[in-house]
Amino acid sequence: MKALIADDDALFRVLIGVVLKQRGHEVFETDNGDDALELIEREKCGIVLTDWMMPGLDGLELCRRIRSSEEFRHIYIIMITANEGAESFLHGMDAGADDFISKPINHPELVARIRVAERLVDLHEDMRALNLRLENLAQTDGLTGLANRRLLDQRLDHDWRLAGRTLMPISVVMCDIDYFKRLNDSAGHLAGDQCLQAVAEELRATAKRTTDLAARYGGEEFALLLPNTPYEQGVQLAETFRQRVLDRRIPHPDSPVGPHVSVSIGVAAPAISPEGDAKDFLRTADSALYRAKMSGRNSVEG
Numbered sequence: 001m002k003a004l005i006a007d008d009d010a011l012f013r014v015l016i017g018v019v020l021k022q023r024g025h026e027v028f029e030t031d032n033g034d035d036a037l038e039l040i041e042r043e044k045c046g047i048v049l050t051d052w053m054m055p056g057l058d059g060l061e062l063c064r065r066i067r068s069s070e071e072f073r074h075i076y077i078i079m080i081t082a083n084e085g086a087e088s089f090l091h092g093m094d095a096g097a098d099d100f101i102s103k104p105i106n107h108p109e110l111v112a113r114i115r116v117a118e119r120l121v122d123l124h125e126d127m128r129a130l131n132l133r134l135e136n137l138a139q140t141d142g143l144t145g146l147a148n149r150r151l152l153d154q155r156l157d158h159d160w161r162l163a164g165r166t167l168m169p170i171s172v173v174m175c176d177i178d179y180f181k182r183l184n185d186s187a188g189h190l191a192g193d194q195c196l197q198a199v200a201e202e203l204r205a206t207a208k209r210t211t212d213l214a215a216r217y218g219g220e221e222f223a224l225l226l227p228n229t230p231y232e233q234g235v236q237l238a239e240t241f242r243q244r245v246l247d248r249r250i251p252h253p254d255s256p257v258g259p260h261v262s263v264s265i266g267v268a269a270p271a272i273s274p275e276g277d278a279k280d281f282l283r284t285a286d287s288a289l290y291r292a293k294m295s296g297r298n299s300v301e302g
C-alpha cells in the first residue's frame with residue numbers, strides 16, 4: 001500500500017513515517033499541500049495523512065480536492081493537527097477527512113487509526129476487483145468465452161460512431177453454423193456444445209487485432225466486428241474463418257453439405273462512410289448471411 005504524509009514539520013513526518021514503514025507501506029513525504037496533490041496523482045496513494053496548517057494548499061483544501069476527484073475520492077484521509085476541539089474536528093470532517101488525530105501524537109492511537117485505514121483501503125480494493133470481475137462476467141458468453149451480444153452491441157455502437165467521425169473503414173461479419181439443429185439431434189447436445197466451442201476458438205484465432213471483437217451473437221450465430229478494416233479485408237477474413245472451421249473436420253453425421261461442420265457467412269461494410277444506424281449495419285450483414293444460406297451454405301456472401 002502507498003501512503004503519503006503531508007506535514008511541514010519534519011519531525012512529525014519522521015515519526016509517522018516510521019510507523020507506516022513498519023507496517024509495510026511505501027511512504028511518500030512532502031511539506032506542502034501542492035506537492036501532496038501531485039504525489040497523490042503520480043503515486044496513486046491509498047492513505048493520506050495530512051497536517052491542517054501547511055504552506056500552499058492547506059489540509060482542508062487538500063481534502064476537498066481529493067474528494068472532488070472521481071479517481072481519488074476513495075483515498076482514506078487522516079487529518080493531523082494541533083487545532084483541538086469539536087469545531088475543528090467538524091471542519092475537517094466536512095472537508096472530507098475520514099479520521100482525525102491531534103498533536104502531540106499518541107503512538108498506540110496512531111497505529112490503531114492506521115489499522116482502520118488499511119482495512120478500508122483493502123475493502124475498497126476488493127470491491128474494485130469484484131466489480132471488474134462482474135463487469136467481465138456480464139460481457140462474456142459462458143460457453144465459449146467470447147464477447148456476448150451485450151458487449152458486441154456496445155462496441156458496435158462505439159466503433160460505428162468512431163468510424164463515422166474519422167472516416168475509417170469498418171466491417172462486420174455475421175456467421176451461422178449450417179444445419180446445427182441436425183447436429184444436436186443426431187450427435188447430441190454435448191457434441192453441439194463442443195462444436196460451438198471449437199467454432200468460437202477458430203473465430204478468436206481469425207480476429208487477431210486487439211481492436212477486433214469476436215462475439216457469440218446468439219445460439220449458433222457468431223459475429224466479428226472489425227474496425228479499421230475495409231470490405232475486401234473483411235471478406236478475406238470471413239473466407240479464412242470459413243476454411244478454418246471446415247479444416248477442423250468436426251464430424252456432422254447429418255449435414256447435406258458434407259461430413260463436417262460448415263458455416264455460412266455474411267459480410268457488410270458501408271460504401272463510403274458510416275451513416276444511419278449501427279443496427280442497419282448488422283442487418284445488412286444478416287441479409288448477406290441469408291443469401292449465403294440460400295446459395296447452398298458453406299460460403300461467404302457480401
Ligand code: GH3
Pocket residue numbers: 143176177178179180181182184188189190191192193196218219220293297
Ligand atoms: P441453418 O443451416 O439454416 O442455419 O440450420 P440450423 O439448424 O443451424 O438453424 P436453426 O436456427 O433452425 O437451429 C439452430 C439450433 O441451435 C436450434 C437450437 O436447438 C440450437 N442451439 C442454440 N443454442 C445452443 C447451445 O447453446 N447449445 C446447443 N447444443 N445447441 C444450441
Ligand code: MG
Pocket residue numbers: 007008009051052053054
Ligand atoms: Mg503545520
Ligand code: MG
Pocket residue numbers: 176177220221
Ligand atoms: Mg441460426
Ligand code: MG
Pocket residue numbers: 176177178179180181220
Ligand atoms: Mg444455423
